[in-house]
Structure formats: structure tokens, C-alpha cells
Amino acid sequence: xxxxxxxxxxxxxxxxxxxxxxxxxxxxxxxxxxxxxxxxxxxxxxxxxxxxxxxxxxxxxxxxxxxxxxxxxxxxxxxxxxxxxxxxxxxxxxxxxxxxxxxxxxxxxxxxxxxxxxxxxxxxxxxxxxxxxxxxxxxxxxxxxxxxxxxxxxxxxxxxxxxxxxxxxxxxxxxxxxxxxxxxxxxxxxxxxxxxxxxxxxxxxxxxxxxxxxxxxxxxxx
Numbered sequence: 001x002x003x004x005x006x007x008x009x010x011x012x013x014x015x016x017x018x019x020x021x022x023x024x025x026x027x028x029x030x031x032x033x034x035x036x037x038x039x040x041x042x043x044x045x046x047x048x049x050x051x052x053x054x055x056x057x058x059x060x061x062x063x064x065x066x067x068x069x070x071x072x073x074x075x076x077x078x079x080x081x082x083x084x085x086x087x088x089x090x091x092x093x094x095x096x097x098x099x100x101x102x103x104x105x106x107x108x109x110x111x112x113x114x115x116x117x118x119x120x121x122x123x124x125x126x127x128x129x130x131x132x133x134x135x136x137x138x139x140x141x142x143x144x145x146x147x148x149x150x151x152x153x154x155x156x157x158x159x160x161x162x163x164x165x166x167x168x169x170x171x172x173x174x175x176x177x178x179x180x181x182x183x184x185x186x187x188x189x190x191x192x193x194x195x196x197x198x199x200x201x202x203x204x205x206x207x208x209x210x211x212x213x214x215x216x217x218x219x220x221x222x
Contacts, residue, residue, distance in 0.1 A: 002105040002146055003041040003062040008034075008069055009148065009175060011096045011116070011205075012167070013055035018091035025088045026059075031215050034061055037077060039068030042216050046114055046209030049183060053207035055094040058116055060177070069099045070154050078159035085161065096205075098171045099155045100148035104130050106137035107144030110214065111179030115186035117195065118172035118205040125199020129174070132190065132198045136178050141185035146177045174200065183208050 014022045031043040046058040063069055081089075096118070103126070121129060129147060137145035155171035162168055176195075180186045192204055 001107060001144060002102050004039075004064045004068075005102050006063045006066040006069055007098075007100050007102060007148055008059075008061040008063070009098045009100060009116075009172075009177075010057075010059040011055050011094070011118075011207075012057050012059075013093035013095075014057065015091040015093060018088065022088055022091070025084050027213060029082065029084055030088075031059075031213070033077065033082075035215050035217050037068075037073050039064040039071075039073070040217065042214065044110075044214045045212050047212050048207060049113070049210045050208045053209065054205075058114070058207070058209045066099070066101050066151060070151065075159065078161045081161040089161065089165065092165070092167045094169060095165075095167045096169045096172055097155060098148070098150040098173075098175065100150045100175070102146060102148055104133045104147040105144070106134060106146075107142060107179065109143050110211070111143035111181055112211050113180050113183050113186060114209045114211065115178040115180070115189060116175060116205075116207050116209065117178075117190050118175045119195060119200040119202065120172075121174045121200045128198035129176075129195070129200065132194060133176055133178075136176075136189045139180075139185065139189055141181040142178060142189075143181065144177070144179035146179075148175050148177070149173065150175075172205070183210075 133147040
């Protein structure tokens, strides 16, 4: 299961010449900074492992509640980006970011591979989509299955960190995350036809990612 009632989910690419700097910044400054915010519990970064998965990176922050990521502690960080943050994010590509409530979360733990599916839907589709995610949670080698719905106002708010950036796309309104032990375990889960039948509509974005790094709140980041 996820570690809280809300998440910040970020999909982004990076210019090839800035890839090494992105790794250094993300590991040494950015994830520790974010996990150090009160109410943030865990941060994870994933990298694409299938040719059709775009963009390259997916980052997930789990928080106590939706109020944590709507609140002043997080907003203050977004409005005071470090020089390193400002330097690296200039090289971001195809960024989508969603501040979202966790509607469903099932499973015994974290998986080394993650399927992320972004889509749109109406509230009327909530129960069928919930059922679809619960069904995926029971599949072989699946460690977790989660359904999230964005706070669209908070997700779309501009801050000093995003000012002037042209890489930022519309935030995904709904997304499902399926964690498993390996890519084969998620490859056939949540096919587009099943999501449409459950009430979802496009645009659809589907990607399979491998876990690269995970950080919990520690004495060094609190």
C-alpha cells in the first residue's frame, strides 16, 4: 500500500546533456529536500524500461494527507527553488505533475517495476475504475495497485519553480499505478479497452518503469 492518503506524481524527460546533472541533483538535493517537508513520508524515482514509455522518468512522493501538498510548507519550497533546482529544471522535457488523492491502494509493499497509466474520467466512472484496480491487485506478482484522482486547481498552480518553463504539460486528472516484481507481471494489466469500458477516456499515457531510488523520511531529511 501507499504510505499516505495523497501523492505528488511527476513524469519528466531530461535533455541528454543534462542527464548526469539531473541524477546528481535528484539524489543529493531534491528528493531529500522534498522528503524533509512535514507530512511527506517517502520519495521514489523510476526510469523507463520499455521503448514506448515516455517520458523517461517518474517520481512519486507519498504524503500524509492532501492538505500537506496543498499547504504552505510545500508551497513555500516551490516558491523558493534552490539555484541547483533552477539550473536543472531548465533541461526538463514533457513534464506532467499531479497533486492527487489516493482513492484505492492495495498490496503488501513496494515493487521493483511500476506500470503508470494516465487518463481522464468523470466521477461516474469511479466505482468501475476502483473495481478494475482492485482486480489488478490480485494478479500474480503484483505488490501494489493504486488509483489516484488529482486536485486540478492545486496541480495547475504556477509557482516560482515553474515560472517561465515551457516543458510543463496539463496535469493528469486520473492515474493508476500497478507495482510488481517484474515487467512481465504488469505488461497485460489495465489494457486501454478495459479502462475505457470502466468509464475512462483519453488522452491515454501508458508506461512501464523500473525503481531506481527510494528515500524514507530520516533524521537527515526531517
